[in-house]
Amino acid sequence: MKTAFILEDTPESQVWLSEVLRQSFPEIQIQSASHIAQAVSMLSALPAVDIALIDLSLPDGSGVSVIEWLNRHSPQTICVVASIFDDDHHIFPALRAGAHGYLLKDQPQAAIVQALNGILTGQPPLSPAIARKLLRHFHEPFDQANSPALLTEREKEVLSIIAKGMTMVETANMLGLKRNTVAGYVKEIYRKLNVSSRAEAAITAQKMGLI
Template structure:
């Protein structure tokens, strides 16, 4: 008969109902585990000797952040599996917890059976992650999409090419048979499309697009 995966677990949440829900999920996932609980960061810190082998930690505690507890466990008991159980699904909470040493991140929108199933997955090397958190992690590590180049009209391209060659607005107007006011309007639209604010920046962009020689 194989040894139990965990012998001692610690559940940390300041809300009694949430704490009871987490304790019940741990009991379903690992019936042999001894579950201790704490309602604050201070209470949890006082229960780290001996350190638990599994910790379910809420982030919003009345006397501090659960991230501090996760960091303490990572230092004192590197083998402890820390799982965040929280309502926060944003990057500002997710990534500090993971950097501190959390090995799972679940939201409090699961029922007890679903959470227990996620916890049992630890035995198979599956980190307990809510689906929305897994998607957020995937998006975070995907390469950013390259910005789309905004196309210029044929006339705008012509105006940009002449400006990039050093012509003034008046000279461009004369060369193209346009009024200076019309050329000014074209330049305004060109600057907007290229997201530039000066003739020098427009010239660099023209060179990048191959309209003029660098």
């Protein structure tokens, strides 16, 4: 991790998050913004950043819009929510927008550092309270009969593979398909299941017994 961006409107929290990032990645270069319009303007002018810590409650709207922007314009950026909110109303829209992790700012600094360090070994940065909420959601029964539309056998096959963490290229190679074809299947899967992220798709695949 060489570059980072912080979207946080409280100066004290900006400093606190900067300290967390420097403890996690000592050589990291950090840019900060305090509202959405400023963030988008700065990010548009910057080379792609490696990681972004994003607050959700901002003076000019929700940080979810910046997560969506980054996923469109800088998909390689790891977006991590840094928030005080731990309710479904905040968690799931952020994950649907493409957030790679969700950390609560009321945790000790050392716990946040440990969570961010896990990124380098492939562990999603999730506060324990958030992980518990996701697990409860994960274990809720899935009624396929009442889903918006049933998946085809090929769509189930694609879902079962991407839910295990495979990229679209890897999935295409496994199935002998073109990447664009797999992307089309994934788009249709997301539409039918009313999900917007790989994490949600994986949860649904588990409920459907595909993994």
